[in-house]
Amino acid sequence: MHAQRRGGATERTYARLRRDVLDGVLAPGAALAELEQSARLGVSRTPVREAFARLVADGLARPLPGRGLVVAPLDLDGLDHLYDLREALEVKTARLAAAQRRPRVFEEFAARFGRAPGLVDAGELEAYYAVTAEFDEALDEAVANPWMTRALADVRTHLVRIRRLARHDPQRLRAAAAEHQLIAEAVAAGDADLAAHAVHVHLHRSRTHFRAHLDHEPAVEEVSA
CATH class of the missing domain: 1.20.120 (Four Helix Bundle (Hemerythrin (Met), subunit A))
Known part of the structure; x- marks a missing residue:
């Protein structure tokens, strides 16, 4: 049951973050910090971390040297x-x-x-x-x-x-x-x-x-x- 709840939280967090990236709420190049996003979305850091991993797999976020994880730039x-x-x-x-x-x-x-x-x-x-x-x-x-x-x-x-x-x-x-x-x-x-x-x-x-x-x-x- 706990795993199901966590999976649901991750799915909702991922869907929200993905929508915010696509809509430009999270702008290209913007830093993505677990603590900041967990506070903004009202969830723990675990679903945020898992959602970040999916955004990277989608090509919507990427590691940037010296800045950590960022919304994938558009160039x-x-x-x-x-x-x-x-x-x-x-x-x-x-x-x-x-x-x-x-x-x-x-x-x-x-x-x-x-x-x-x-x-x-x-x-x-x-x-x-x-x-x-x-x-x-x-x-x-x-x-x-x-x-x-x-x-x-x-x-x-x-x-x-x-x-x-x-x-x-x-x-x-x-x-x-x-x-x-x-x-x-x-x-x-x-x-x-x-x-x-x-x-x-x-x-x-x-x-x-x-x-x-x-x-x-x-x-x-x-x-x-």
Whole structure:
């Protein structure tokens, strides 16, 4: 029973800390101290320590010489590494999904992305991101490759942090909706080459946009704990 309670506390602590990292409550480069976080969250140091270990495994926290454990920084090199992996995975996913020929599913997504700029203009960003998340799930389901799905889930976790940092630029979101619409149309038509090219263009523009934001962020040493 004691082990179950401790496991529950660790799970809740991990979920809260993970959400705080993704939402930017715990900023990139911020120091993570067991005593401070246990006091903030109202739990003992043991579930905090165990949650920290899971954040490190997720790539959301890392040891930094002279500073102990910190929230994983976001920098240009890290962004490029993430996007290199993302492009390899998403281009292949689009090709495989197009080969599955599920026109009705992806024609509907194309129509939804056609309406998505209206969500941005109305400030309904959660609804906008819900459409993109459902699109990702539909692509994963079409491909039905659990290894690829797992790898993409890890990449998407880190993209959440980058989106928050870039402050959800409305102009970029409207452009991204059009790019997603073209991807969905290509997949619906079973055109693997067009789908792959559309993903490549989307990711190039996305990477360029986020690089511009990261280039103006303070260095890790300047981020307060």
